[in-house]
Amino acid sequence: xxxxxxxxxxxxxxxxxxxxxxxxxxxxxxxxxxxxxxxxxxxxxxxxxxxxxxxxxxxxxxxxxxxxxxxxxxxxxxxxxxxxxxxxxxxxxxxxxxxxxxxxxxxxxxxxxxxxxxxxxxxxxxxxxxxxxxxxxxxxxxxxxxxxxxxxxxxxxxxxxxxxxxxxxxxxxxxxxxxxxxxxxxxxxxxxxxxxxxxxxxxxxxxxxxxxxxxxxxxxxxxxxxxxxxxxx
Amino acid sequence: xxxxxxxxxxxxxxxxxxxxxxxxxxxxxxxxxxxxxxxxxxxxxxxxxxxxxxxxxxxxxxxxxxxxxxxxxxxxxxxxxxxxxxxxxxxxxxxxxxxxxxxxxxxxxxxxxxxxxxxxxxxxxxxxxxxxxxxxxxxxxxxxxxxxxxxxxxxxxxxxxxxxxxxxxxxxxxxxxxxxxxxxxxxxxxxxxxxxxxxxxxxxxxxxxxxxxxxxxxxxxxxxxxxxxxxxx
DNA sequence: TAGGAGATTGCAATGCGTTATAAAAATATC
DNA sequence: GATATTTTTATAACGCATTGCAATCTCCTA
Numbered sequence: 001x002x003x004x005x006x007x008x009x010x011x012x013x014x015x016x017x018x019x020x021x022x023x024x025x026x027x028x029x030x031x032x033x034x035x036x037x038x039x040x041x042x043x044x045x046x047x048x049x050x051x052x053x054x055x056x057x058x059x060x061x062x063x064x065x066x067x068x069x070x071x072x073x074x075x076x077x078x079x080x081x082x083x084x085x086x087x088x089x090x091x092x093x094x095x096x097x098x099x100x101x102x103x104x105x106x107x108x109x110x111x112x113x114x115x116x117x118x119x120x121x122x123x124x125x126x127x128x129x130x131x132x133x134x135x136x137x138x139x140x141x142x143x144x145x146x147x148x149x150x151x152x153x154x155x156x157x158x159x160x161x162x163x164x165x166x167x168x169x170x171x172x173x174x175x176x177x178x179x180x181x182x183x184x185x186x187x188x189x190x191x192x193x194x195x196x197x198x199x200x201x202x203x204x205x206x207x208x209x210x211x212x213x214x215x216x217x218x219x220x221x222x223x224x225x226x227x228x229x230x231x232x233x
Numbered sequence: 234x235x236x237x238x239x240x241x242x243x244x245x246x247x248x249x250x251x252x253x254x255x256x257x258x259x260x261x262x263x264x265x266x267x268x269x270x271x272x273x274x275x276x277x278x279x280x281x282x283x284x285x286x287x288x289x290x291x292x293x294x295x296x297x298x299x300x301x302x303x304x305x306x307x308x309x310x311x312x313x314x315x316x317x318x319x320x321x322x323x324x325x326x327x328x329x330x331x332x333x334x335x336x337x338x339x340x341x342x343x344x345x346x347x348x349x350x351x352x353x354x355x356x357x358x359x360x361x362x363x364x365x366x367x368x369x370x371x372x373x374x375x376x377x378x379x380x381x382x383x384x385x386x387x388x389x390x391x392x393x394x395x396x397x398x399x400x401x402x403x404x405x406x407x408x409x410x411x412x413x414x415x416x417x418x419x420x421x422x423x424x425x426x427x428x429x430x431x432x433x434x435x436x437x438x439x440x441x442x443x444x445x446x447x448x449x450x451x452x453x454x455x456x457x458x459x460x461x462x463x464x465x466x
Numbered sequence: 467t468a469g470g471a472g473a474t475t476g477c478a479a480t481g482c483g484t485t486a487t488a489a490a491a492a493t494a495t496c
Numbered sequence: 497g498a499t500a501t502t503t504t505t506a507t508a509a510c511g512c513a514t515t516g517c518a519a520t521c522t523c524c525t526a
Contacts, residue, residue, distance in 0.1 A: 004493060004502075011504090033483060043505045045485090054483065145434075147441040154416055161394035183387055187416075189423035190437060201378075204423060208380040237472075237523060244474090266513060276475045278515090287513065468526090475520070482512075490505070496498085 012050050015040045016060050020101070023061070028104040058108040066124060069094060080139040081196055083132055084184050085203070088159065092177040095166075099173065106167045110160075129155050141196040142188065151191065158183035175214050182207035245283050248273045249293045253334070256294070261337040291341040299357060302327060313372040314429055316365055317417050318436070321392065325410040328399075332406065339400045343393075362388050374429040375421065384424065391416035408447050415440035 018040035022031055033054050037044040051057045069091065078086050095102045129152035136142040159180045166176040185204035192200045251273035255264055266287055270277040284290045302324065311319050328335045362385035369375040392413045399409040418437035425433045 002494085007492085008503085032481080034481090043507095045506085046504060048484070049503075145438055145441075147445055150415065150441050150444045154412075154419065157394045157398075157412075157416070158391070161390045161397075164394075165390075179387075179390075182383065183390070183420075186387065186420045186423040190419040190421075190434070201423070205378050208378075208383050211383045212380055235524080240522085241473085265511080267511090276477095278476080279474060281514070282473070469524105470526100471522100471524080473520100473522075476518095478516090480513105480515080482514105484510085484512105486509080487507090488505100489507105490503105492501105492503075494499100494501070496500095 008050065011042070011046065012060070015042065015047055015050065015057065016064060018042075019057050019061050020064075023101045023104045024098060027100040028107055031104060031108070055109060058105050061105055062109060063124075065094075070124075070128065079141075080132070080136045081141045081188070081199065083135075084155070084188065085181050087128075087132070088180045088184065089177055091159075092173050092180075095176075096173050103167050106163060110164055110167065126152060126156060129153075136188075136196075140193055143191045143193055146191045151187070154187055155184060158187065172214075175211070178207050178210045178214060182211060241283070244275070244279065245293070248275065248280055248283065248290065249297060252290050252294050253297075256334045256337045257331065260333040261340055264337060264341070288342060291338050294338055295342060296357075298327075303357075303361065312374075313365070313369045314374045314421075314432065316368075317388070317421065318414050320361075320365070321413045321417065322410055324392075325406050325413075328409075329406050336400050339396060343397055343400065359385060359389060362386075369421075373426055376424045376426055379424045384420070387420055388417060391420065405447075408444070411440050411443045411447060415444060 015036070019031075019036055022036055022039045026035070033047060034044055036047060036057070040047075047054075047057055051060060072094075073083075073087055073090055076083075076086055076090070126149075130148050133142065133146060133148045133152050133155075137144060137146060137148070162171065162176050162179040162183065165171045165179075166173065171179065182204060185200055185207055189197070189200040189204055248269070252264075252269055255269055255272045259268070266280060267277055269280060269290070273280075280287075280290055284293065305327075306316075306320055306323055309316075309319055309323070359382075363381050366375065366379060366381045366385050366388075370377060370379060370381070395404065395409050395412040395416065398404045398412075399406065404412065415437060418433055418440055422430070422433040422437055
């Protein structure tokens with residue numbers, strides 16, 4: 001690698017690390033491209049040269065994390081069915097270690113209306129889910145009827161939309177975990193085999209009850225309210 | 234109602250109508266609060282007084298639409314199981330009449346990371362899904378095990394995340410429809426009764442095949458690509 | 467009809483992401 | 497070591513959502 005390219009990689013790393021540090025310090029609010037440039041000791045134009053947009057920087061931060069996450073998940077010893085639920089709980093556990101950081105990063109990533117979904121679903125994340133699905137089919141836990149790509153995308157989307165609500169402050173982390181696992185249990189249950197049917201159905205029912213406990217009173221006000229949704233604050 | 238309040242309502246209506254008109258003319262890009270104020274013949278401060286934010290204006294636009302949607306849906310004669318799928322296809326049909334308008338409105342609504350989820354899930358939309366779920370249980374199409382609130386929220390979220398991808402340009406309208414119906418079929422299938430099990434399972438499989446046809450080659454490039462997600466443009 | 471409350475207005479200002487431009491620095495090539 | 501190429505830098509600028517403020521208008525009330 002030439003000197004130039006090496007220096008570029010170094011600068012990229014410097015910016016990603018600065019982004020991470022800044023997020024951890026200031027959280028969502030204090031993070032701006034100008035602040036990032038200052039923290040990285042670099043001009044405001046440089047992150048744009050190297051990444052293209054604020055969101056792309058966030059993606060780089062998140063991708064650095066994904067490696068660590070997948071390594072940890074690979075170490076966990078569970079069967080081909082529990083891995084789906086373990087993947088969720090490991091992610092939420094990770095989020096709980098630095099909630100404001102993850103919230104801010106995920107907010108920034110998703111906040112443009114999803115223009116970067118492609119890399120979310122076409123990239124390594126999709127590959128992970130798809131692999132789990134294929135393994136589960138092979139292990140006899142899922143019907144041969146499943147189309148792995150479609151099914152994996154559906155799972156990823158289920159998780160994603162719950163994450164989005166956590167990010168926006170609607171859900172707590174336990175709620176996020178419960179919702180994602182509930183959605184997973186439902187989808188998996190629809191494609192279950194005799195070997196997995198009971199486990200999945202009872203998982204779904206259990207998550208329902210867990211959710212009921214978690215948010216019943218939180219939403220009661222809204223569910224009984226007239227119609228809402230109108231005026232400003 | 235006092236004259237003052239009536240005038241306020243009129244101004245609100247004027248702004249909502251202007252927002253709608255502006256959206257239809259300019260679409261996503263040309264829509265700004267300044268442009269809206271001008272179109273409505275009103276100061277830039279007024280929409281903020283009456284609604285609070287750009288997003289709240291969009292919500293008002295969307296809520297005006299919801300009434301029309303529900304009226305049309307109520308007229309459709311299908312059984313308590315098909316209504317879920319009909320609700321999806323009616324929405325996408327509606328979107329197809331003015332795609333750039335709906336895209337722009339939904340984009341603006343969802344684009345803040347979901348700070349208005351509450352009214353999405355706690356408001357009339359949630360009530361609609363929940364009602365369908367309860368009716369389906371009563372009709373014997375869904376197991377007594379379902380907790381209607383949790384299940385309805387899960388459905389709403391499924392639909393929502395697919396909409397989000399359509400809004401961001403990742404999906405076409407037929408794809409949106411297929412994805413939402415696929416997700417619905419999976420969730421419903423997990424809670425099916427003998428009266429509905431076959432219908433739902435075959436629906437899920439059918440949607441899988443439809444999806445496969447729709448996007449297989451679209452995603453192939455991404456699925457076979459290295460890892461992507463890195464640099465700017 | 468006069469006074470007061472409430473809302474709208476015009477406008478300036480803040481901070482944001484992003485882009486453009488010219489100068490300066492770092493690197494590659496000979 | 498001189499020259500050419502690439503990249504960073506500093507800075508100004510654009511359009512945006514949102515807020516604050518003083519002035520003005522409109523309606524309600526006494």
